[in-house]
Amino acid sequence: xxxxxxxxxxxxxxxxxxxxxxxxxxxxxxxxxxxxxxxxxxxxxxxxxxxxxxxxxxxxxxxxxxxxxxxxxxxxxxxxxxxxxxxxxxxxxxxxxxxxxxxxxxxxx
Amino acid sequence: xxxxxxxxxxxxxxxxxxxxxxxxxxxxxxxxxxxxxxxxxxxxxxxxxxxxxxxxxxxxxxxxxxxxxxxxxxxxxxxxxxxxxxxxxxxxxxxxxxxxxxxxxxxxx
DNA sequence: GAACTATTTGGCAGTTTAGCCAAATAGTTG
DNA sequence: CAACTATTTGGCTAAACTGCCAAATAGTTC
Numbered sequence: 001x002x003x004x005x006x007x008x009x010x011x012x013x014x015x016x017x018x019x020x021x022x023x024x025x026x027x028x029x030x031x032x033x034x035x036x037x038x039x040x041x042x043x044x045x046x047x048x049x050x051x052x053x054x055x056x057x058x059x060x061x062x063x064x065x066x067x068x069x070x071x072x073x074x075x076x077x078x079x080x081x082x083x084x085x086x087x088x089x090x091x092x093x094x095x096x097x098x099x100x101x102x103x104x105x106x107x108x109x
Numbered sequence: 110x111x112x113x114x115x116x117x118x119x120x121x122x123x124x125x126x127x128x129x130x131x132x133x134x135x136x137x138x139x140x141x142x143x144x145x146x147x148x149x150x151x152x153x154x155x156x157x158x159x160x161x162x163x164x165x166x167x168x169x170x171x172x173x174x175x176x177x178x179x180x181x182x183x184x185x186x187x188x189x190x191x192x193x194x195x196x197x198x199x200x201x202x203x204x205x206x207x208x209x210x211x212x213x214x215x216x217x218x
Numbered sequence: 219g220a221a222c223t224a225t226t227t228g229g230c231a232g233t234t235t236a237g238c239c240a241a242a243t244a245g246t247t248g
Numbered sequence: 249c250a251a252c253t254a255t256t257t258g259g260c261t262a263a264a265c266t267g268c269c270a271a272a273t274a275g276t277t278c
Contacts, residue, residue, distance in 0.1 A: 004135075004153075005131050005132060005135045005154065005155075009131040009132075009134040009135050009138075010131045011199075011203065012131075012134055012196060012199050013128065013129050013130050013131045013133070013134050014129075015199050016125050016126075016128035016129040016134075016195075017125075017126070017129030017130075018129075019122070019125035019128075019129075020122050020123075020125040020126030020127075020128075020129045021122050021126075021235095021236085022114050022118040022119045022121075022122045023114060023118075023236095024122070025118045025121055025122050025125075026113075026114045026118050029118075037254085037255095038254070038255060038256095039253090039254065039255085044113075045114065046114075047236095047237070047238090048237065048238055048239080049254085049255075049256095050237080050238075050239080050240095050255085050256075050257080051236075051237050051238070052255095053254095053255060053256055053257090054236085054237085054256085054257090055236095057256080057257095063203070069244090069245090069255095071245070071246070071254090072244075072245055072246065072252095072253055072254045072255080073253095073254065073255085074254075074255060074256090080198065080201055082198035082201060083198060085198070086125075086195055086198070087121060089189065089191035089192060089194070089195070090120075090121045090124050092189055092191060094120065094172070130265090130266090146224085146225095147224070147225060147226095148223090148224065148225085156267070156268090157267065157268055157269080158224085158225070158226095159225085159226075159227080159267080159268075159269080159270095160266075160267050160268070161225095162224095162225060162226055162227090163226085163227090163266085163267085164266095166226080166227095167265095178225095178274090178275090180224090180275070180276075181223055181224045181225080181274075181275055181276065182223095182224065182225085183224075183225060183226090
């Protein structure tokens with residue numbers, strides 16, 4: 001019985017906020033295949049390298065990715081692989097939207 | 110091989126953005142126990158009823174909750190229960206932060 | 219239909235975010 | 249150390265988000 005907004009909600013929402021951008025989801029999808037340097041990612045995303053860097057910083061700040069420096073390059077990798085499983089659930093959103101409204105709804109106690 | 114930002118990324122990010130707010134996570138947690146009317150939720154959240162209503166609209170727009178009118182009241186319910194499972198994964202983020210850095214990292218191919 | 223309850227909508231001020239450029243930093247190489 | 253490459257940081261503008269209030273809407277009840 002939480003009945004209040006707790007720190008838990010705040011820290012979790014921070015992660016979701018980090019996931020709430022198309023470019024960052026793309027970056028995560030790419031990182032799920034293995035670590036990549038910023039320069040590789042920039043080539044895939046149509047954006048300034050500073051923009052890509054900031055997206056990655058934000059993901060790192062949220063704890064979703066980690067980075068590793070090797071020479072001049074910085075390699076980012078997915079630190080919490082389980083986030084990739086979220087997508088299966090999200091596709092349910094779309095399926096539910098398509099074949100609408102026959103869904104389960106808990107009755108009031 | 111996606112190699113591009115697709116509509117998929119956009120629609121998914123919309124859902125994550127909707128989850129990216131402490132109050133909305135609280136609302137979802139409450140709705141996971143059964144449907145609730147706006148007035149009930151307002152009593153739990155320290156915010157104007159119009160603010161609560163807007164949070165709920167946003168969640169509905171993202172496809173995460175649905176609403177049902179009964180007399181004067183509008184009852185909201187969780188449409189995609191699987192989002193509640195996300196939290197288990199998110200707690201991994203914190204655990205990983207605590208017992209730092211011994212994590213798995215895919216080597217480059 | 220007037221008074222009332224529950225909810226949504228519009229609008230506004232303050233804050234945050236996105237993306238670009240320029241400049242700074244870090245590391246490599248001649 | 250000068251020139252170069254890779255990345256980050258600071259600053260700026262435009263856009264989006266938050267939360268409150270006031271007003272509008274929807275439905276109920278007398």
